[in-house]
Amino acid sequence: MQLELVWSAQLPVHQLRPWLREQLAAHGEPLRWAITAVESTGDQSRKLKIEAVVVSSDT
Numbered sequence: 001m002q003l004e005l006v007w008s009a010q011l012p013v014h015q016l017r018p019w020l021r022e023q024l025a026a027h028g029e030p031l032r033w034a035i036t037a038v039e040s041t042g043d044q045s046r047k048l049k050i051e052a053v054v055v056s057s058d059t
Contacts, residue, residue, distance in 0.1 A: 001027060001052050009044040020050065028054035 005023055007016065024030040033052035040046055 001054060003027075003050040003052065005048045005050060006041070007038075007046040007048050020048075024050070024052055024054060027052075028056035030054050 003023070005020070011019055020033070020035075021030060024033055031053040033050055035048055036051050037049035038046050039049075
């Protein structure tokens, strides 16, 4: 799956990984993931492009 997430300027870099895993967990259990692009926005936040493989328990 591919996601675009906004990384707020208020979120410090040391909290980025737990925040990303939380965002991915909304879609299922993250098996693996990668940040494939980071784009700056005008308001000091950044747009992250994420590619992930998640295991979903939906049947």
